[in-house]
Amino acid sequence: MPPLLQAESITRIYPGGTVANDGVSLxxxxxxxxxxxxxxxxxxxxxxxxxxxxxxxxxxxxxLEGKPIxxxxxxxxxxxxxxxxxxxxxxxxxxxxxENVALGSEPRSGIRFDREKAIAQVRALSxxxxxxxxxxxxxxxxxVGQQQRVEILKALYRDARILILDEPTAVLAPQExxxxxxxIRALVAQGRTVIFIAHKLPEVLAISDRITVMRxxxxxxxxATSEVTEKELATLMVGREVSLGVERSQSDGGRACExxxxxxxxxxxxxxxxxxxxxxYAGEVVGLVGVEGNGQAELLEAVAGLRSVTSGEIRxxxxxxxxxxxxxxxxxxVASIPEDRLAEGLAPGATVAENLVATRLGDPRFVRRGVLDxxxxxxxxxxxxxxxxxxxxxPAFAVGTLSGGNMQKVVVARELAEQPELLLVNQPTRGxxxxxTQFIWASITRARDAGAAVLLSSADLSELLALSDRLVVxxxxxxxxxxxxxxxxxxETLGAFMLGLETQDETTMKxxxx
Amino acid sequence: xxxxxxxxxxxxxxxxxxxxxxxxxxxxxxxxxxIILGTSADPWxxxxxxxxxxxxxxxxxxxxxxxxxxxxxxxxxxxxxxQARQFALGVQGQVYLxxxxxxxxxxxPIGTTFAAIPLAIIxxxxxxxxxxxxxxxxxxRFGASEIVSSLMLNYIAILVVxxxxxxxxxxxxxxxxxxxxxxxxxxxxxxxxxxRFDLGIVIALVTVAIVWFALYRTAWxxxxxxxxHNPRFAEYAGIKANFIMVSAMTAAGAVGGLLGAVFVQGRxxxxxxxxxxxxxxxxxxxxxIVARNRPLAVPFVALAYGYLRQGAQxxxxxxxxxxxxxxxxxxxxxxxxxxxxxxxxxxxIARLLGRGEADPSTAAGGSR
Numbered sequence: 001m002p003p004l005l006q007a008e009s010i011t012r013i014y015p016g017g018t019v020a021n022d023g024v025s026l027x028x029x030x031x032x033x034x035x036x037x038x039x040x041x042x043x044x045x046x047x048x049x050x051x052x053x054x055x056x057x058x059x060x061x062x063x064l065e066g067k068p069i070x071x072x073x074x075x076x077x078x079x080x081x082x083x084x085x086x087x088x089x090x091x092x093x094x095x096x097x098x099e100n101v102a103l104g105s106e107p108r109s110g111i112r113f114d115r116e117k118a119i120a121q122v123r124a125l126s127x128x129x130x131x132x133x134x135x136x137x138x139x140x141x142x143x144v145g146q147q148q149r150v151e152i153l154k155a156l157y158r159d160a161r162i163l164i165l166d167e168p169t170a171v172l173a174p175q176e177x178x179x180x181x182x183x184i185r186a187l188v189a190q191g192r193t194v195i196f197i198a199h200k201l202p203e204v205l206a207i208s209d210r211i212t213v214m215r216x217x218x219x220x221x222x223x224a225t226s227e228v229t230e231k232e233l234a235t236l237m238v239g240r241e242v243s244l245g246v247e248r249s250q251s252d253g254g255r256a257c258e259x260x261x262x263x264x265x266x267x268x269x270x271x272x273x274x275x276x277x278x279x280x281y282a283g284e285v286v287g288l289v290g291v292e293g294n295g296q297a298e299l300l301e302a303v304a305g306l307r308s309v310t311s312g313e314i315r316x317x318x319x320x321x322x323x324x325x326x327x328x329x330x331x332x333x334v335a336s337i338p339e340d341r342l343a344e345g346l347a348p349g350a351t352v353a354e355n356l357v358a359t360r361l362g363d364p365r366f367v368r369r370g371v372l373d374x375x376x377x378x379x380x381x382x383x384x385x386x387x388x389x390x391x392x393x394x395p396a397f398a399v400g401t402l403s404g405g406n407m408q409k410v411v412v413a414r415e416l417a418e419q420p421e422l423l424l425v426n427q428p429t430r431g432x433x434x435x436x437t438q439f440i441w442a443s444i445t446r447a448r449d450a451g452a453a454v455l456l457s458s459a460d461l462s463e464l465l466a467l468s469d470r471l472v473v474x475x476x477x478x479x480x481x482x483x484x485x486x487x488x489x490x491x492e493t494l495g496a497f498m499l500g501l502e503t504q505d506e507t508t509m510k511x512x513x514x
Numbered sequence: 515x516x517x518x519x520x521x522x523x524x525x526x527x528x529x530x531x532x533x534x535x536x537x538x539x540x541x542x543x544x545x546x547x548x549i550i551l552g553t554s555a556d557p558w559x560x561x562x563x564x565x566x567x568x569x570x571x572x573x574x575x576x577x578x579x580x581x582x583x584x585x586x587x588x589x590x591x592x593x594x595x596x597q598a599r600q601f602a603l604g605v606q607g608q609v610y611l612x613x614x615x616x617x618x619x620x621x622x623p624i625g626t627t628f629a630a631i632p633l634a635i636i637x638x639x640x641x642x643x644x645x646x647x648x649x650x651x652x653x654x655r656f657g658a659s660e661i662v663s664s665l666m667l668n669y670i671a672i673l674v675v676x677x678x679x680x681x682x683x684x685x686x687x688x689x690x691x692x693x694x695x696x697x698x699x700x701x702x703x704x705x706x707x708x709x710r711f712d713l714g715i716v717i718a719l720v721t722v723a724i725v726w727f728a729l730y731r732t733a734w735x736x737x738x739x740x741x742x743h744n745p746r747f748a749e750y751a752g753i754k755a756n757f758i759m760v761s762a763m764t765a766a767g768a769v770g771g772l773l774g775a776v777f778v779q780g781r782x783x784x785x786x787x788x789x790x791x792x793x794x795x796x797x798x799x800x801x802x803i804v805a806r807n808r809p810l811a812v813p814f815v816a817l818a819y820g821y822l823r824q825g826a827q828x829x830x831x832x833x834x835x836x837x838x839x840x841x842x843x844x845x846x847x848x849x850x851x852x853x854x855x856x857x858x859x860x861x862x863i864a865r866l867l868g869r870g871e872a873d874p875s876t877a878a879g880g881s882r
Contacts (some may be wrong), residue, residue, distance in 0.1 A: 045577065146750075172576060196802065219592060304750075305752070306750060325752065326749070326750070326751070326752030327752035329752075330752055336750070338750060341747060342745050343745075343747075344747055344750050345747060346741075346744065347740045347747050347748075348743065348744065348745035349739075349742075349744075350736075350739060350743050351744040354736060354739075354740070358736075358740055358747070358748075358751045358753075359752060361733045361736065361737060361751075361753070367733040370732050370733050371731060371732050371733070372731055372732060372733060372735075372736060373755060374731070469867040475547045
């Protein structure tokens with residue numbers, strides 16, 4: 001019997017000459033969970049877009065149950081029984097769950113939208129596949145994990161036999177990941193097939209039956225999950241041995257930053273964070289744990305000076321920096337690596353040299369009496385390009401022409417060009433591949449070892465556990481728990497506090513908040 | 515500079531852009547020819563007038579150079595705000611107000627002294643700067659769209675100036691729609707006698723140099739460009755985006771006011787008339803777009819565009835092509851040239867809106 005879905009030597013070359021897929025092959029058997037892993041830029045997304053009809057291959061053949069097939073657009077793929085759930089959902093927030101699911105394929109009685117029938121169908125599907133969600137709930141009120149279920153229901157509603165999930169776990173808390181896996185297993189048990197794209201290897205090993213590994217636009221291997229270890233997979237993915245171990249900090253310096261009963265409101269007056277108090281010592285990393293939107297990012301913005309606080313003080317080496325602007329704070333040693341580095345941390349049209357001095361335009365080394373010292377700016381760029389091994393033709397190239405990983409490096413290079421007192425890092429490795437992860441982690445720990453106090457926020461718990469000396473859990477804008485990172489602290493423990501399922505007693509928390 | 519090896523290949527970029535400009539120009543001429551073919555009894559003569567007439571005499575060369583000076587100034591004013599990604603379209607209003615203030619100085623007792631030219635220019639620039647400042651401040655303070663407010667201010671300025679000319683500044687009881695000629699001391703000296711080749715082109719080129727320096731050699735200019743490239747990043751880097759925005763619009767306003775002075779004090783006028791700019795101020799948008807907002811490219815674009823503009827006008831006088839068709843040809847030239855270029859940053863905006871859908875063509879570089 002031929003495999004259910006096959007891709008044979010698919011090649012896709014983008015206008016501009018980037019070879020995204022170079023003779024890629026994929027073979028997915030009926031009823032299996034097939035993971036596709038690879039670093040960013042390995043070509044996973046392109047392959048999936050081709051399977052879903054969003055893009056057409058320049059060469060190669062798709063086969064469904066052994067018969068050659070081609071999809072001109074997603075509609076044809078959906079009709080052939082293929083469904084895809086993207087990392088970024090396409091739901092109508094103001095519609096209810098059942099409206100979103102039925103949208104475009106509504107059951108009708110006469111010309112009327114048969115709501116009762118749609119609700120019943122959605123309810124049946126959600127029971128059948130253990131995708132618990134209330135059909136009558138408004139999507140905008142649902143947490144991310146449930147919105148994802150709505151997306152999956154949408155595909156199932158359209159009779160998808162093959163479901164493609166693009167990095168489904170990236171947005172979920174550990175408990176939610178477990179629930180997603182239960183649903184995926186239920187799907188497969190009932191004869192559906194799941195293609196699962198990921199780059200978190202432990203998850204891949206936990207859920208999949210077989211794994212296809214991609215690297216640099218090619219397939220470099222297909223393995224049965226039971227016959228492979230995480231280390232072997234990582235080596236296949238990267239093409240060399242990787243170690244992501246991080247040394248804990250040795251030094252224990254003085255108190256660098258005190259956040260004292262800080263409250264933050266949005267411009268509309270909605271409370272985003274309440275009575276946050278925590279201290280960061282020189283030479284340590286404090287991890288801010290929480291499902292996104294619980295106040296961690298807002299706190300980092302407030303410390304950087306990008307958001308005003310409604311009450312409380314933020315003290316750097318004893319000095320209250322709340323009244324100071326961004327530049328003054330930077331002048332006192334605050335550095336910040338923002339979450340969306342490409343949208344917030346760079347001016348893509350400006351040159352590498354200009355980007356590297358953009359935060360220091362008050363510095364007399366680069367600007368004298370308002371006039372730029374082009375020589376010094378160029379020398380600064382050359383030195384940083386060398387020190388952070390940024391791959392670029394020269395300082396005068398526009399940042400927008402660099403590869404993603406090298407753009408990341410430009411941001412890190414600028415922020416760490418001088419040793420910061422306080423380093424703020426938000427989602428350091430989101431959307432970043434293994435090689436760049438290694439680089440960013442190493443940069444953070446190097447800054448820490450040189451005496452920086454680091455505040456780190458990340459959606460990736462394993463990252464927080466790997467890097468942090470202490471962890472502070474945020475829930476609904478408040479600090480609900482704090483831990484000293486010892487070997488026995490697990491993601492599950494943190495997850496329970498992140499979701500508000502458990503509470504910590506005052507004294508334990510005080511002790512860990514130091 | 516010794517750094518040529520580590521620079522992007524500027525020559526190649528330059529060639530590519532020049533190629534595009536020339537293709538657009540050829541297309542515009544082809545379409546113009548078709549229209550002339552359909553409306554003229556002697557299309558070949560009309561077309562050759564369009565293409566060759568600006569060089570036909572010293573006088574026409576003077577007309578051309580005068581246009582080039584003015585197109586350069588308005589192009590520079592638009593480039594300045596566009597680089598900060600502000601779509602302020604107020605140059606026309608600044609030109610009128612600047613022209614009015616220069617006129618007031620020229621017609622005052624100062625007009626007969628040697629200080630007439632510099633003082634009139636300064637008055638015009640201050641007026642233009644103030645007029646540019648208003649939409650900037652309104653945007654920074656109240657969030658008013660600079661597009662709307664600057665356009666409305668244009669109408670106010672044009673109508674106020676027209677009223678002033680008609681009711682107060684024209685010689686009484688003559689029914690004229692223009693002032694008396696300024697004293698000779700207040701009019702720019704001609705560089706080539708008997709033509710319009712006057713101080714205007716010198717002022718334009720000096721302005722180009724100053725604006726280029728301000729944009730590429732000062733911290734203010736770098737901040738302005740960073741705000742233009744990515745305002746979110748500018749905030750994050752501690753640049754006061756609002757201040758930069760308002761100052762860019764004010765500086766552009768000063769250039770607009772300067773253009774007003776060049777209009778009324780140039781040899782073409784030497785007086786203030788109603789509707790004096792002939793919509794030239796607006797054509798700076800085209801010049802800025804084709805020059806990609808780069809000050810050093812502006813005069814060259816103005817040179818080419820001014821030539822076509824002058825050719826079309828002369829064709830209107832010297833051939834049987836109806837004047838409406840002249841306007842159509844001019845509009846088509848603008849359309850064709852402009853549509854082969856786009857305002858910068860479109861790709862970036864698209865990326866912001868559709869971000870996450872990692873564009874494989876950029877991601878594929880990854881960190882292999």
